[in-house]
Amino acid sequence: MRFFKKSLSKYSTISTSRKISQAVPDIRIYEVGPRDGLQNESKFVPTPIKVELIHKLSEAGIKDIECASFVSPKWVKQMSDGSEVMKTIKRVPGVNYPVLIPNLKGYETAKQCNIEEIAIFPAGSEGFSQKNLNCSVEEGLKRFKLVADQAIKDGMRVRGYVSCVVGCPYDGPINPKGIAKITEELFTMGCYEVSLGDTIGVGTAGSVKKLMNEVIKVTTPDKIALHFHDTYGQGLSNLLAGLEFGIKTVDSSVSGLGGCPYARGASGNLATEDLVYFLYGLGVNTNIDLVKLIEAGRYISNFLAKPTESKVNRAIGDRFKNHKDIIKIASCTL
Numbered sequence: 001m002r003f004f005k006k007s008l009s010k011y012s013t014i015s016t017s018r019k020i021s022q023a024v025p026d027i028r029i030y031e032v033g034p035r036d037g038l039q040n041e042s043k044f045v046p047t048p049i050k051v052e053l054i055h056k057l058s059e060a061g062i063k064d065i066e067c068a069s070f071v072s073p074k075w076v077k078q079m080s081d082g083s084e085v086m087k088t089i090k091r092v093p094g095v096n097y098p099v100l101i102p103n104l105k106g107y108e109t110a111k112q113c114n115i116e117e118i119a120i121f122p123a124g125s126e127g128f129s130q131k132n133l134n135c136s137v138e139e140g141l142k143r144f145k146l147v148a149d150q151a152i153k154d155g156m157r158v159r160g161y162v163s164c165v166v167g168c169p170y171d172g173p174i175n176p177k178g179i180a181k182i183t184e185e186l187f188t189m190g191c192y193e194v195s196l197g198d199t200i201g202v203g204t205a206g207s208v209k210k211l212m213n214e215v216i217k218v219t220t221p222d223k224i225a226l227h228f229h230d231t232y233g234q235g236l237s238n239l240l241a242g243l244e245f246g247i248k249t250v251d252s253s254v255s256g257l258g259g260c261p262y263a264r265g266a267s268g269n270l271a272t273e274d275l276v277y278f279l280y281g282l283g284v285n286t287n288i289d290l291v292k293l294i295e296a297g298r299y300i301s302n303f304l305a306k307p308t309e310s311k312v313n314r315a316i317g318d319r320f321k322n323h324k325d326i327i328k329i330a331s332c333t334l
C-alpha cells in the first residue's frame with residue numbers, strides 16, 4: 001500500500017477518475033498492434049482491415065500508432081502492403097503514424113507514402129541479428145546509420161529499437177552493458193527515443209532493473225521506451241519496474257497481438273487494454289477511451305478468429321458500455 005501511494009505521487013499529478021479527463025497524458029502509449037501485432041500472423045490480413053484497425057485505434061485516443069513495416073516481402077509477407085496502408089489511412093491531426101524500416105531500400109519506398117517518423121531496429125544479440133536482419137550487429141548498425149542520416153536530412157523523426165534486450169532465443173541471457181552501448185549509438189545517430197524490446201518476453205522486474213541501471217548511464221529515462229512481450233506474463237510488473245526509473249513511454253499491442261517470425265518463442269506484446277487499465281488504476285492519465293480500445297481489440301481478434309489475449313478485454317466483456325464505469329473499477333471506486 002505504501003508503495004502504491006508512492007507510485008501515484010511519483011508518476012502522476014492526478015489521483016481521481018474525475019480528473020482523468022484532463023488533456024496532457026502522463027504516460028505516452030506507443031501502439032504497435034498494426035505492425036508488431038500483425039507481422040507474425042500467418043493468415044494475410046487484407047489492407048482494408050489493417051486500415052480500419054488503425055482508424056479504430058486513433059478513435060480510441062491513441063496518438064502514436066506504428067502502422068506498417070517496409071521490410072523485404074520475402075522475409076515478412078504480412079507487411080508487404082505497407083505502401084497501400086500508409087496511402088489509405090485517414091490521418092487524424094496530432095496522431096503520429098511511424099513505420100519500421102530495415103534498410104535504404106525500404107526507406108525509399110516509405111518516403112513516397114507521406115511518412116513523418118521511421119523506426120530502425122538493430123538487434124541486441126548476434127544470433128537474433130543474423131536471423132532477423134541477415135547481418136551482424138555491427139553491420140546492422142552501419143546500415144541503420146545510413147537510413148537515419150537520410151531520414152534526418154529529409155526532416156523525419158527517427159526512433160530506435162533494440163531487440164532481445166534481456167534474452168535471445170539463440171544466444172541466451174544478454175549483458176545489459178552491451179544494450180546500453182547500442183542504445184548510445186542509436187542516440188548518436190540522431191534517434192529521439194530508443195525502445196528497449198524484450199522480444200521473447202523472458203524479462204522480470206529484476207532483469208529490467210539491471211538493464212535500466214545500465215541504460216540510464218548513457219541517457220535519461222524520458223528518452224527510453226519499454227517494449228514488453230508478455231510470454232511469461234511479466235509485462236505489467238516489468239513496466240512497474242521501469243516506471244520506478246521515470247519511464248514516460250510504453251509500447252503495447254491491442255488485444256495482446258504480436259510476435260516476431262524470426263524469434264522463436266516470441267509471443268504477443270503487452271496488451272494495450274491491460275496497460276491502459278493498469279495505468280488508470282495508478283491514477284495515471286492516458287486520455288484513451290477504454291470502451292473504444294476494447295472494441296478495436298475485438299475487431300481484430302474477431303477477424304483473426306482467435307480469442308483476445310487481453311485479460312481486461314476478456315473480463316470487461318459486454319458488461320460496461322461506458323469508459324468512466326471501467327475507470328471506476330480500475331480505481332476501486334465501484
Ligand SMILES: CC(C)(COP(=O)([O-])OP(=O)([O-])OC[C@H]1O[C@@H](n2cnc3c(N)ncnc32)[C@H](O)[C@@H]1OP(=O)([O-])[O-])[C@@H](O)C(=O)NCCC(=O)NCCSC(=O)C[C@@](C)(O)CC(=O)[O-]
Pocket residue numbers: 036039069070071072073074075076102103105106107121132133134161162163164196197198199200227260261262
Ligand atoms: C534486412 C533484410 C531486407 C535483409 O535481407 P537480405 O535477404 O539479406 O537482403 P538483400 O538485400 O539480399 O535482398 C533480398 C531481396 O529482398 C529485397 N529487399 C531487400 N530489402 C527490401 C525492402 N526493404 N523492401 C522490399 N524488398 C527488399 C531485395 O530487393 C532482394 O530481392 P530480389 O533481388 O531477391 O528479388 C531482411 O532481413 C529483412 O527484411 N528483415 C526484417 C525482418 C523483420 O521484419 N522482422 C520482424 C521485425 S520485429 C523486430 O525486429 C523486433 C521489434 C522491433 O519488434 C522489437 C521487439 O519486439 O523486441
